[in-house]
Amino acid sequence: MEAIPSDTQTMAAPDSGFNFLTPEAWKALLSHYSHVVLVANSEAVDFKRLRSELPETALYVFFNNVYKVLDEPFAGHAVLFARSGVMGANIVHRREAADVLRFFAGDDFLGVVNIRVSPEENFSEEGRFEGAETRHLDLTKMLVDLYPVGKIATSGFAVALWLAELQLPGKILLAGFSAKRSEKWKVFDVHDWTFEQIFLRLFARMGTISMMGGVDASPYAAIARRFPQVPPIEIAMTAAEVLSERLHNANSQIDRLMSVTKSIRAIEGFFRRFKPKTRKQRFLEKSKE
Structure with missing residues (x-):
């Protein structure tokens, strides 16, 4: 499969199979909505609260495997962002x-927006999206000098x-962006969850976006209110000191677990060699030939 150049400013040829929009066209398309709600594939999403608090003019943005958060057809303005591999x-x-x-x-x-x-x-x-109207969005240039090296941004963050x-007239709301692993769904280590949470929460504090159950629910805000005479930098340094100590203690326990499970991991590694290759692995091997 031929790689597509990173250029969101240009339109693809009509017969290319790819449908790119300019930033101006995207802004015109999305400016009709009072809210743009990004719905994470997380158990933290509270749809009942969302639908009761937001007007019918809100656009709900879903990602990839929406059956993680939906159990019936969605009634309302919606768009599906489908991540590429x-x-x-x-x-x-x-x-x-x-x-x-x-x-x-x-x-x-x-x-569908294939990103x-x-x-x-x-x-x-x-034509690969079951007849749904499809657009394409390339965000590689936007992230190349921003995101930590060696990690890949999540679709929601991007x-x-x-x-x-885009500076839309409507409000941008993030729902369920907790970056927490649940009993049902996992988070992937290829993403830098810490970087993303810091970035998004700073955005929220600036008023650029809103986070349902995010920045407003931070327990550290209560500390700042309780000690108004203490400069924010002192609170931040104290919090960093405590977190550093807790992380050190956690790493000690992790090292102990790694030692205890060494034999188990060796057995697992041995049997993994007999596991059939996935379609993706076969594709990558074939593309190198």
């Missing part, structure tokens, strides 16, 4: 497009940053 959009090459898109229908569904955030990711053509830069 080396083999194209993940929901396409995993043959999940039909299962995901069944949650959306009607005129209120804005369609990529790193150079090794590749788009899927418009889209939140992109929306903030």
Whole structure:
């Protein structure tokens, strides 16, 4: 699959299979909504609260495998952001497009936005998304000098940053962006969750975005209110000191666990060699030939 150049300023040729919009066109498309709500695939999402507090003019942005947060077709303005991988959009090459898109229908569904955030990711053509209207968005240039080296941005973080830069008239709200692993869904180590949370919470404190259950729920805000005579830098340094000590203690326990489980990990590594290769692994090996 041929890599697509990182250039969100230009439009793809009509017969190329890719549909890019200029920033001005994106802004015009999204300016009709009073709120743009980014819904994380997290158990922390409170849909009942969202639908009761927000007007019908809100646009809900979903990501990839929406069955993690939806159990029935979504009624309301919605758009699906489908993340790409080396083999194209993940929901396409995993043959999940039909299962995901069944949650959306009607005129209120804005369609699919196939995004990529790193150079090794590749788009899927418009026709691969079960007939849904599809647009493409390349965010690699926006993140190349921003995101920590060796890590890949989450779709939610990349889209939140992109929306903030569009300077839409409506409000941007993040729902369920907790970066916490739950009993049901895991978080992936390829992302820098700490960096993203710091960035998004600073955005929230600046008023650029809002975080439901995020910055407003911080227990450290209560400390600042309790000690108004203490400069914020002193509170931050004290918090960093405590966190550093706790992290050191946690690392000591992790080292002990690594030692105790050494034999178990050796056995697991031995049997992993017999595990069949995934479609992605076979694709990568073939592309190197």
